[in-house]
Amino acid sequence: MKLGVFVNEFKTVVETVDRLTAEKLGLIFIQNGVFHATIKENGKSSPLLDKTANFYVLAEDLATRGLTDADVDNRVKVVNYGDVVDLIFNDYEKIVWL
Amino acid sequence: MGTLTIAPFASLVGSKSMDFALKLAKTAADKGHKVNIWLTSNGVMIVKANQKHLKDYSHAEKYVKELLEKGVEVCVCEACALARGIHKNEAIEGIKWDAMHWYLAKIYNSDRVIHMGGE
Numbered sequence: 346m347k348l349g350v351f352v353n354e355f356k357t358v359v360e361t362v363d364r365l366t367a368e369k370l371g372l373i374f375i376q377n378g379v380f381h382a383t384i385k386e387n388g389k390s391s392p393l394l395d396k397t398a399n400f401y402v403l404a405e406d407l408a409t410r411g412l413t414d415a416d417v418d419n420r421v422k423v424v425n426y427g428d429v430v431d432l433i434f435n436d437y438e439k440i441v442w443l
Numbered sequence: 444m445g446t447l448t449i450a451p452f453a454s455l456v457g458s459k460s461m462d463f464a465l466k467l468a469k470t471a472a473d474k475g476h477k478v479n480i481w482l483t484s485n486g487v488m489i490v491k492a493n494q495k496h497l498k499d500y501s502h503a504e505k506y507v508k509e510l511l512e513k514g515v516e517v518c519v520c521e522a523c524a525l526a527r528g529i530h531k532n533e534a535i536e537g538i539k540w541d542a543m544h545w546y547l548a549k550i551y552n553s554d555r556v557i558h559m560g561g562e
Contacts, residue, residue: 351557353460376459405466426470433555434445434476442559 347371349437352378352393358443359392370398371437373429374421379406382421394420399436403429445554446477450546452560454485456501460559461486465506467557472513479553480510481546482538483520487527490519490534504535511537518545 348367352358353376362372372393374382381391382402394400400421407413407423414423424432433440451464468478482490489503496502511517518539524530531540539545550556 351559353463375463426466427474429467430447430471430474430476433447433471433557440555440557442557 346439347437348439348441349373349432350441350443351375352381352443354378354443355380355384361443362393362396365441369437370396371432372396372398372400373424373432374400374402375406377410379403379410379412382418383407383412383416390418394418401428401432444475444477446479446552447471447555447557448479448481448546448549448553449557450481450483450559451486452484454488455503459501461489461503462501464557464559465503465510468510468515469506469513472510472515478510478515479549480515480517481520481549482517483523483546485527487519487524487529490524490538491529492533492535507535507538511535516549520546 346367347369348365349371351373355377379402381393401424402417402421404423404425417423449464449468451461453460455461468480472478489507494502494504496505507517518541521540521542
């Protein structure tokens with residue numbers, strides 16, 4: 346199954362994501378979830394980025410938090426709302442909201 | 444094109460999820476997809492008419508009306524609304540009032556479903 350997961354909080358959700366098995370996994374960082382794509386704690390990036398998955402971050406939610414593309418980890422693709430709609434319909438069959 | 448059903452449980456401002464749901468619905472509708480929105484739990488609060496649009500403050504009425512004009516079906520859980528003292532005669536015109544079976548039927552007939560948790 347191709348699973349798209351909206352991560353909308355920064356608190357660690359690693360355990361939950363660990364329990365998700367999918368043929369193809371996409372983590373879409375929105376709202377405060379965008380910090381998974383930008384923040385380093387003690388020099389280390391978010392453990393979520395160590396998952397075998399495709400990573401996306403919503404440009405608008407980066408901007409409202411004063412972040413830019415330059416702040417984003419290079420494993421993460423910056424997307425807009427139109428891209429998110431396309432991901433939902435074309436790339437992932439089931440959608441999960443964490 | 445496909446059909447997308449979104450069910451935001453969160454209230455306005457509380458967790459920004461409602462903002463995201465409304466913007467995603469608009470984008471999907473603009474791309475030609477059929478979109479349904481099921482408002483339940485604290486999400487029902489956005490059906491009240493005459494919301495004042497304050498600068499830099501989440502606002503829903505304008506977006507809901509815009510979505511209705513685009514043909515998005517917006518339905519509110521009647522039980523959740525009444526439980527919060529929200530009645531049909533003070534709601535935004537064009538919003539359907541129904542029960543959980545509306546949502547289940549939409550889920551069954553949708554290509555994608557996003558069930559957004561509450562606060």
